[in-house]
Amino acid sequence: MFGYLRRRAVSEGFLGDSRLWLVIGVVTWSVHLLRRFAGKEPRVVYKTELEPGQSLVISDLAPIEAKGPGKSVRLET
Numbered sequence: 001m002f003g004y005l006r007r008r009a010v011s012e013g014f015l016g017d018s019r020l021w022l023v024i025g026v027v028t029w030s031v032h033l034l035r036r037f038a039g040k041e042p043r044v045v046y047k048t049e050l051e052p053g054q055s056l057v058i059s060d061l062a063p064i065e066a067k068g069p070g071k072s073v074r075l076e077t
Contacts, residue, residue, distance in 0.1 A: 008021060
């Protein structure tokens with residue numbers, strides 16, 4: 001619904017000469033921007049306390065998966 005109102009406000013209000021659609025456009029774009037900026041807070045996905053000597057490794061590499069159910073992977077060292 002807001003997408004339709006924003007598009008119509010741009011065509012009729014910002015590019016056209018309708019003052020009503022201009023006001024609707026300002027309101028809908030303001031709501032859109034407020035929602036966008038409000039959703040930018042970071043989310044906590046994991047939280048723990050580390051003991052002295054412990055470390056935490058963060059990686060975006062996919063884990064090595066074995067082929068087949070119940071199989072394990074042995075890494076060559």
